[in-house]
Amino acid sequence: MEKLKLVVALVIVGILGLQGISIAKDLSKNQMKKDQSNHNIKKETSMNAPNKFEFQPLPYAYDALEPFIDKLTVEIHYSKHHKAYYDNFINAIKGTEMESMGIKDIFKNVSKYPMAVRNNSGGYFNHTFYWESMKANGGGLPTGKLSETITKTFSSFDEFKKQFSDAGKTRFGSGWAWLCLDDEGSLFICSTPNQDNPLMDIAEKKGIPLLTMDVWEHAYYLKYQNKRPDYVEAFWNLVNWEEVAKRYESALK
Numbered sequence: 001m002e003k004l005k006l007v008v009a010l011v012i013v014g015i016l017g018l019q020g021i022s023i024a025k026d027l028s029k030n031q032m033k034k035d036q037s038n039h040n041i042k043k044e045t046s047m048n049a050p051n052k053f054e055f056q057p058l059p060y061a062y063d064a065l066e067p068f069i070d071k072l073t074v075e076i077h078y079s080k081h082h083k084a085y086y087d088n089f090i091n092a093i094k095g096t097e098m099e100s101m102g103i104k105d106i107f108k109n110v111s112k113y114p115m116a117v118r119n120n121s122g123g124y125f126n127h128t129f130y131w132e133s134m135k136a137n138g139g140g141l142p143t144g145k146l147s148e149t150i151t152k153t154f155s156s157f158d159e160f161k162k163q164f165s166d167a168g169k170t171r172f173g174s175g176w177a178w179l180c181l182d183d184e185g186s187l188f189i190c191s192t193p194n195q196d197n198p199l200m201d202i203a204e205k206k207g208i209p210l211l212t213m214d215v216w217e218h219a220y221y222l223k224y225q226n227k228r229p230d231y232v233e234a235f236w237n238l239v240n241w242e243e244v245a246k247r248y249e250s251a252l253k
């Protein structure tokens with residue numbers, strides 16, 4: 001009788017054990033699904049907050065900006081140029097206090113750090129900001145409050161477009177054109193050399209960036225060769241005004 005009880009007990013323990021393994025497997029599967037989902041959310045969020053020192057995925061396919069920016073240019077620009085700035089930035093901050101800082105805090109003190117930090121932190125951030133400033137089938141006109149403020153500040157949208165385009169066309173050598181919000185809540189247009197940006201303490205005029213255009217030759221040379229003005233003109237077909245409006249609303253807060 002005792003033996004029978006022991007056998008029954010062992011069978012029950014065995015069944016419970018198998019159920020336990022099965023439950024553990026299910027839990028583990030669910031956890032993996034959850035982790036994957038969190039990872040995706042993190043990836044999406046990080047595109048809008050490029051301060052996590054990740055090399056964010058391009059928000060569209062390499063050929064999404066055709067015919068205005070060709071596939072090969074986007075591919076090389078993103079996977080070679082942008083990636084190199086990212087890698088060099090990570091190397092430049094390795095083992096320093098900057099590893100635990102936000103990128104905007106690095107910019108605020110960038111003059112105190114080696115030139116490699118200035119060039120590569122800018123190259124890393126500016127390009128992410130540039131990719132997000134564009135989209136397939138972009139362009140058109142801004143809407144809502146941003147549209148009103150642009151018209152009020154620059155007298156018309158065409159005048160804004162002309163001033164922004166000129167900032168890009170006349171930037172000597174390599175650099176960027178920007179639309180920004182200043183400390184007093186006013187819009188202004190500027191350009192920066194190399195990989196500098198208006199968040200850096202060395203900027204001629206500091207502000208919160210809302211829109212940018214890369215005017216380095218690597219951004220347009222394959223398709224437009226030396227004709228930077230043609231690339232600048234084409235850029236207006238790509239502007240992601242919804243994203244610019246979101247940045248404006250957030251900068252006002």
Ligand SMILES: [Fe+2]
Nearest residue numbers: 081214216219
């Ligand atoms: Fe670039």
